[in-house]
Amino acid sequence: MIGIKVKYLRGKKGYSLNELAELAGVSKSYLSYIERGIQKNPSLQILERLADTLDTTVEDLLDKEKDLSNLDEEWILLIKEAIENGITKDDFAYYLSFMKFKNSQKEELE
Template sequence: MGEVGNRIKKYRLRKGYSISRLAEESGIAKSYISFLERDQRKNPSVETLKKLSKVLKIPLELLMVDEERESILEVLDDEWLGLIKEAKESGVSKEEVRNYIRFIQYNKWHDNKDSKNPEK
């Protein structure tokens, strides 16, 4: 979790929050947030991260993952994550999702082909 302080700072700044405002809204001491951001405290509790992510309106996972996974999660907003979770809970397999994506791509390609070739 070595980069957690950098992530907290990045999302705080994106939100346009000062450390004081984040501290006030999260109920976490301003000095503790400052220590985290400056990497002087390295392992905040999950409870602390939950409070911060709630105020910053980001998924908790964004504060806890490595850079590669972070960039993936940034693309997936809560609605996408909810749809993925719903599909998984409904028993939809990854292969079924891939097949559905191929089906949609084929339909788009076919519609595009037909619009360029109106003689059909």
């Protein structure tokens, strides 16, 4: 789950993989391994560099309370089904934006 958090925070900061690797002093390939879950246990030194660069803490990167493992089984099955049917992250973001818009329109009518 560390990789997912690093990738999310990197995107939130607007860094490319190369930019974050350079700023944190980590090789691009090693960072890629972390984000893809190939390297699941990076050293504390690497985590500290990434956390500092991403304006967070090592504790936050390691905090299991904030990961997706607490999703109930129904959500997990829905996500798996969506992926199996070819829904991309961009598609999901579009649907989410649409639902926010739809809900805001509904609230205006009430």
